[in-house]
Amino acid sequence: MAEAERAAAPGVRDARAVRAVREAVVRARWGVRAYGFIAAMWVRSTMAYRTSFVLMVVGNLVTTLLDFLAIVIMFTHIDELGGFTLPEVAFLYATSSAAFGLADLLLGSFDRIGSRVRDGTVDTLLVRPVPVLAQVAADRFALRRVGRLLQAVLLLGWSVTALDLDWTPGRLLLVPVMVVSGAAIFGAVYVLGGAFQFWAQDAAEVQNSFTYGGTTMLQYPPTVFARELLRGVTFVVPLAFVNWLPALHVLGHDDPLRLPGWVDFASPAVAALCCVVAGLVWRAGLRGYQSTGS
Amino acid sequence: MRRARLYFTVAGSSFRRYATYRVATAAGVFTNTVFGFIVAYTYTALWTSRPQLGGYDQAQALTFVWTGQALLAAVALIGGGAQDEIQERIRTGDVAVDLYRPVDLQLWWLAADCGRAAFHLLGRGVVPMAVGAFAFELALPSSPLTWLAFLLSTWLAVVVSFAFRYLLALSAFWLLDGSGLSTLGTLLSTFFSGMLLPLNVFPGAFGEVVRQLPWAAMLQVPADVLLEERSGAAGLAGAFGFQACWALVLLAAGRALQSAATTKVVVQGG
Numbered sequence: 001m002a003e004a005e006r007a008a009a010p011g012v013r014d015a016r017a018v019r020a021v022r023e024a025v026v027r028a029r030w031g032v033r034a035y036g037f038i039a040a041m042w043v044r045s046t047m048a049y050r051t052s053f054v055l056m057v058v059g060n061l062v063t064t065l066l067d068f069l070a071i072v073i074m075f076t077h078i079d080e081l082g083g084f085t086l087p088e089v090a091f092l093y094a095t096s097s098a099a100f101g102l103a104d105l106l107l108g109s110f111d112r113i114g115s116r117v118r119d120g121t122v123d124t125l126l127v128r129p130v131p132v133l134a135q136v137a138a139d140r141f142a143l144r145r146v147g148r149l150l151q152a153v154l155l156l157g158w159s160v161t162a163l164d165l166d167w168t169p170g171r172l173l174l175v176p177v178m179v180v181s182g183a184a185i186f187g188a189v190y191v192l193g194g195a196f197q198f199w200a201q202d203a204a205e206v207q208n209s210f211t212y213g214g215t216t217m218l219q220y221p222p223t224v225f226a227r228e229l230l231r232g233v234t235f236v237v238p239l240a241f242v243n244w245l246p247a248l249h250v251l252g253h254d255d256p257l258r259l260p261g262w263v264d265f266a267s268p269a270v271a272a273l274c275c276v277v278a279g280l281v282w283r284a285g286l287r288g289y290q291s292t293g294s
Numbered sequence: 295m296r297r298a299r300l301y302f303t304v305a306g307s308s309f310r311r312y313a314t315y316r317v318a319t320a321a322g323v324f325t326n327t328v329f330g331f332i333v334a335y336t337y338t339a340l341w342t343s344r345p346q347l348g349g350y351d352q353a354q355a356l357t358f359v360w361t362g363q364a365l366l367a368a369v370a371l372i373g374g375g376a377q378d379e380i381q382e383r384i385r386t387g388d389v390a391v392d393l394y395r396p397v398d399l400q401l402w403w404l405a406a407d408c409g410r411a412a413f414h415l416l417g418r419g420v421v422p423m424a425v426g427a428f429a430f431e432l433a434l435p436s437s438p439l440t441w442l443a444f445l446l447s448t449w450l451a452v453v454v455s456f457a458f459r460y461l462l463a464l465s466a467f468w469l470l471d472g473s474g475l476s477t478l479g480t481l482l483s484t485f486f487s488g489m490l491l492p493l494n495v496f497p498g499a500f501g502e503v504v505r506q507l508p509w510a511a512m513l514q515v516p517a518d519v520l521l522e523e524r525s526g527a528a529g530l531a532g533a534f535g536f537q538a539c540w541a542l543v544l545l546a547a548g549r550a551l552q553s554a555a556t557t558k559v560v561v562q563g564g
Contacts (some may be wrong), residue, residue, distance in 0.1 A: 055474030202317035209328035
């Protein structure tokens, strides 16, 4: 009898594990669907002020265009910046902007969690039957942010045609991989920053140095920056994997840190790792949340 | 006289109000410093391949970077300050209370914004500039008079910036949601102030025009005063005159828009 029980135990454990995984998948799918609902609600609400919305999309597009215009003006005085030509810098700019633009569109309102912690409205999120992460991510979903993504795609198209490169399938495939894993890395930064707000509350701007600061930095050739800074964004906050390392491979430039060649293809793995870490820290932050007020 | 004291009190309490956001200030300093480093490295590369670009040597170019980071919050180059508050008050209808007060709406908010700017200059300007001077070789002036002139020029920059943001904020009377115009305002003032690239690097006729626009008064002119590119009695008078002219023009426009808004528009409420 006892022996039979012992023999059954692993099977029971397996069944439990399968159930847990299935529940996690169901929960994740529900989270994504709920994200869609909330985002759609915010889109409808934005459309109530249509003039403002149009101005904002145009504003976003033009902002990013002017941002690139500053680089074009630099290149009216020079032929190469840090050994990179204008189409090459445009490629870096576009891949960085596309990755960041995607993350910004999907998770850009994440920094609002700080003010929610301050005024205690996280309570509302906790009682709704939707994962808090999905609610925070979709909160104030701003369709206008599509402007940055649009500019990045246009610029990417231009740079790909302007670059004098042999577009092997491997190189071509690296471009979407770069953008998607880059977006995941930036997304992890947003979630980490949001989790940090549970303790810091008022420090939403610190996140800007890694998101906006990060994408600005990645728009320029890595050769421009000091070694220490490059090591920092490779090993500490792995922003170099967003576009620098794969883009150096695509463009056929040497890596200033002389890392082994396989790291050029490591972006998806690094992105997955970042997401796991961000998810765990987010959980810890949410568990530590204490409501405020009376 | 009593009026002047009132506006000083408004400015003072605005200063104190912003001084209470300590963590936010520290976070802002961190961000300004990080951006300062990123831009400083790109400028180093640019000025290494083209020394004397735009009439600046490398130390001057780097000083320009850190001046920009030091003034970013004070001059509200990316918007915010009084602009966001007025917009929100118009959207909710609270602006009706402001209009009741026996003071001038525009001067009230100008005083409040000056108080904010004073705090941001101290709280968010000094540390990034010090870090910049520590990490890079900057061309900071030794004469205290230049620093005084820079302070005056910065104050004028704040007034021009306020006058511009006040115009944007009042648009909320018609648009209700002012965030679209705010985005446009941010883009204009970051690009045309020299925040992305010093205006004297802009080529040809385009550069000539850009240097005469009001946004030049927000960063390029104070930076040139600090770099002693505009010095001597005539140079400084020209700089201050340019800023004061734009301040007056934009303030007058704001006043006209304000009277149009208060006579025609129905205040939101409920």
